Amino acid sequence: MRKNKYIFLLFIILTFFFTVSFKQVRLDTHLKTRHVPLHQKFQSLKNPFTRSLKAQRYSQDEILVKFKPTVSSQFAEATIAAYSSKKIKKIPKINIYQIHIPKNISVEEMLYAMNRNPDIEYAEPNYLVHMTVTPNDIYFEYQYALYNSGQSIGVPGSPQGKDRADIKATAAWEETKGKEDVIIAIIDTGVDLLHPELEKKVISGGRDFVNDDFDATDDEGHGTHVAGIAAADTNNNEGIAGVAWNCKILPIKTLDEEGDGYYSDIIDGIIWAADNEANVINLSLGGEYQAQALEEALKYAYDKDIVIVAAAGNDGGSVMYPAAYDNYCLAVAATDYNDDRVTLINTEGLQEPWESNHGPEIDVAAPGRRILSCVPTWYWGKGSLPYAYSDGTSASAPQVSGLAALIKSIKPWLSNSEIMDVIRYSSDDVNSNEYSGNDEFIGYGRINMEKALVPIKISTSK
Numbered sequence: 001m002r003k004n005k006y007i008f009l010l011f012i013i014l015t016f017f018f019t020v021s022f023k024q025v026r027l028d029t030h031l032k033t034r035h036v037p038l039h040q041k042f043q044s045l046k047n048p049f050t051r052s053l054k055a056q057r058y059s060q061d062e063i064l065v066k067f068k069p070t071v072s073s074q075f076a077e078a079t080i081a082a083y084s085s086k087k088i089k090k091i092p093k094i095n096i097y098q099i100h101i102p103k104n105i106s107v108e109e110m111l112y113a114m115n116r117n118p119d120i121e122y123a124e125p126n127y128l129v130h131m132t133v134t135p136n137d138i139y140f141e142y143q144y145a146l147y148n149s150g151q152s153i154g155v156p157g158s159p160q161g162k163d164r165a166d167i168k169a170t171a172a173w174e175e176t177k178g179k180e181d182v183i184i185a186i187i188d189t190g191v192d193l194l195h196p197e198l199e200k201k202v203i204s205g206g207r208d209f210v211n212d213d214f215d216a217t218d219d220e221g222h223g224t225h226v227a228g229i230a231a232a233d234t235n236n237n238e239g240i241a242g243v244a245w246n247c248k249i250l251p252i253k254t255l256d257e258e259g260d261g262y263y264s265d266i267i268d269g270i271i272w273a274a275d276n277e278a279n280v281i282n283l284s285l286g287g288e289y290q291a292q293a294l295e296e297a298l299k300y301a302y303d304k305d306i307v308i309v310a311a312a313g314n315d316g317g318s319v320m321y322p323a324a325y326d327n328y329c330l331a332v333a334a335t336d337y338n339d340d341r342v343t344l345i346n347t348e349g350l351q352e353p354w355e356s357n358h359g360p361e362i363d364v365a366a367p368g369r370r371i372l373s374c375v376p377t378w379y380w381g382k383g384s385l386p387y388a389y390s391d392g393t394s395a396s397a398p399q400v401s402g403l404a405a406l407i408k409s410i411k412p413w414l415s416n417s418e419i420m421d422v423i424r425y426s427s428d429d430v431n432s433n434e435y436s437g438n439d440e441f442i443g444y445g446r447i448n449m450e451k452a453l454v455p456i457k458i459s460t461s462k
């Protein structure tokens with residue numbers, strides 16, 4: 001048997017990575033009706049949402065000018081004309097002129113000139129206002145990891161999260177929702193190819209190294225959950241939002257129906273992903289042991305410019321393999337809805353308390369507590385919706401994979417190592433009180449999609 005030569009290699013125990021089994025948490029049909037008013041309420045939240053202004057994004061032929069209070073309107077308008085500009089309108093009450101500047105001068109030059117005029121209080125660009133992007137997926141409000149307004153995490157009675165302890169997805173989606181030619185390989189238990197949130201996202205039936213066929217259908221559930229987090233069909237009025245709205249999924253089954261697998265299958269999966277145009281590889285799995293063959297497979301994929309993201313593990317011990325391969329992987333730890341690292345202390349009282357693994361190999365963290373995503377349509381049986389909450393660094397890693405795919409979409413010229421650095425250096429050092437800077441618990445910090453994707457951002461004045 002092919003596996004014999006790898007007999008010395010050890011099992012990868014998937015349960016390390018989703019220590020807490022799926023929680024249905026009443027995402028069943030009776031909740032559906034309750035969702036209608038919530039959905040409407042969510043939509044109406046659009047207007048007061050945080051708005052952002054981008055320094056590089058302002059009108060190229062209009063500016064706003066305020067004259068000193070001693071200046072008459074007549075004189076103000078004559079001054080505007082003297083700059084070969086035209087009044088568009090005067091904004092009443094605050095006496096600000098919106099003006100059109102001539103073609104032969106740039107906004108910057110005009111602002112420079114006008115701001116030196118003693119009759120003018122100030123002149124500034126006419127910035128564009130962007131609303132943060134709120135997808136219409138009906139369970140988006142339960143996805144605190146993407147946008148946390150301090151809402152109750154899940155069903156009523158569940159804990160309250162901290163305002164904006166999230167990965168800033170909505171602001172990042174202004175910048176990009178991803179390109180269809182960017183592919184995330186999900187090396188896992190497979191993916192439910194017929195799931196309403198995934199069927200349009202998978203580029204093929206993928207590859208199944210457990211049963212040696214070309215149909216990577218998920219017979220366990222884990223891979224479907226991971227795939228949904230990274231790139232569920234988004235803004236389709238259904239289910240959840242994925243991090244990478246438009247990027248595609250390449251399903252690769254290397255873990256069996258129990259969630260276990262041989263290193264040999266993981267190795268096959270990594271190489272197959274690398275040979276089948278994956279841009280990002282997500283590995284929400286791991287084993288305790290180093291293996292040179294595994295490292296070589298990672299190198300093979302890395303040398304093909306692929307970003308490799310791996311979960312750190314959930315047993316509170318040292319970082320597992322492959323995540324611990326510093327040269328090739330982004331190792332992802334788990335935080336919660338308060339931006340705290342997941343530990344045995346803050347999961348006390350759970351059926352299965354767990355802790356995010358730690359060590360110098362950790363690069364970044366992402367939320368891993370009560371993460372809502374897809375499960376196979378057969379999972380709960382008839383009459384229930386195919387979504388579930390789950391816990392673990394397995395749920396953290398695909399958020400990072402989704403972010404890597406978005407960066408690749410908008411900046412295809414960046415190398416894998418550059419993308420990995422962008423993810424590291426744009427993250428928020430949310431434990432700086434205790435561990436300033438890069439540390440072995442959350443690495444550089446909880447990822448911040450907005451900082452990773454939006455080049456310059458000026459907040460609206462308070």
Ligand SMILES: [Ca+2]
Nearest residue numbers: 208211213215
């Ligand atoms: Ca199969």
Ligand SMILES: [Ca+2]
Nearest residue numbers: 137233238240
């Ligand atoms: Ca959706």
Ligand SMILES: [Ca+2]
Nearest residue numbers: 326331361363
């Ligand atoms: Ca590392």
Ligand SMILES: [Ca+2]
Nearest residue numbers: 435436437439
């Ligand atoms: Ca830190």
